[in-house]
Each structure stands twice: as C-alpha cells, then as structure tokens.
Amino acid sequence: MSDKKKKFDKIINIRNKKASYEFEFIDTYKAGLVLKGTEIKSIREGKVSLTEAYCFFRKGELFIKQMHIAPYSMASSYNHEAVRERKLLLHQKEIEKLESKFEEKGLSIIPVRIFVNDRGLAKLEIALARGKKVHDKRQSIKEKDSKRELARMKF
Numbered sequence: 001m002s003d004k005k006k007k008f009d010k011i012i013n014i015r016n017k018k019a020s021y022e023f024e025f026i027d028t029y030k031a032g033l034v035l036k037g038t039e040i041k042s043i044r045e046g047k048v049s050l051t052e053a054y055c056f057f058r059k060g061e062l063f064i065k066q067m068h069i070a071p072y073s074m075a076s077s078y079n080h081e082a083v084r085e086r087k088l089l090l091h092q093k094e095i096e097k098l099e100s101k102f103e104e105k106g107l108s109i110i111p112v113r114i115f116v117n118d119r120g121l122a123k124l125e126i127a128l129a130r131g132k133k134v135h136d137k138r139q140s141i142k143e144k145d146s147k148r149e150l151a152r153m154k155f
Contacts, residue, residue, distance in 0.1 A: 050112075
C-alpha cells in the first residue's frame with residue numbers, strides 16, 4: 001500500500017436522474033452547501049434525495065429547498081431537520097449571472113447531483129435549465145434507446 005492513504009474510501013455521487021428527463025440544461029455550476037454536523041454525516045452515508053429539490057433567490061443569496069437529507073442514525077437529540085432550506089455558496093459574480101438569467105421566462109435552477117470532493121466537503125452541482133416539452137421528452141427516450149441498442153450490438 002502507498003504511504004498516502006485516501007481519507008474517504010467511499011465515493012459519494014448522488015444524481016437527480018429525473019432532472020435530465022424533465023429539463024434541458026443550459027449551464028452548470030458547482031456550489032458549496034452550508035450544513036450542520038449531522039447532515040454531512042448522512043450525506044457521506046448516501047442518504048440524500050434530490051428529486052423534489054429546487055433553488056431560489058432571497059436577498060441576493062441562493063438557497064435550495066425540498067432537498068431531503070435523512071436524519072443521522074447515530075446522533076443523539078441534536079439531530080437535524082430532514083427537509084429545510086439550505087444556503088448555497090457561490091462566488092458573487094456567479095450569483096449575479098444566475099440571478100439575471102433566472103429572471104428570464106421559463107428558466108429555473110435545479111440540483112443535478114451532490115458529491116463529496118477529495119477534501120471531504122459536500123458540493124452540489126446545479127444547472128440553469130429550461131423545462132422540456134412532451135415531444136422533447138420523446139426525443140430523449142429515442143436517443144437513449146438507440147444508444148442502448150448500439151451498446152448491445154458491440155458485444
């Protein structure tokens with residue numbers, strides 16, 4: 001074994017699979033999260049759900065709502081709330097750019113995935129997105145099926 005031992009053996013990469021089906025991504029950003037102690041422990045266990053989560057602006061700051069982080073099983077009475085508003089950390093220029101684009105008609109900011117980086121910090125990948133129409137969804141299903149068929153033919 002090497003001298004440098006990895007600090008985090010388990011790789012956490014939780015995706016919002018529904019997002020790519022429902023939305024067309026225009027631009028993506030990586031944001032930090034303001035968390036409580038038991039929340040990061042639950043994230044490292046992989047107990048997070050992003051399916052109903054969305055982002056919004058309040059007083060020039062970006063927040064995420066409806067992201068479910070399960071309570072930490074080993075915590076005492078000082079456990080966190082499972083669903084609460086959490087502040088996202090971005091550079092000020094990125095926030096201003098996102099806020100100006102967010103005001104356009106039909107655009108929203110949605111979480112795409114949550115992961116733990118090599119320093120052990122939880123990061124959230126968010127996307128500026130436009131909702132897909134029904135025919136767009138059919139097109140993405142056709143593309144997915146054709147890719148699957150090509151993969152089968154290779155073997």
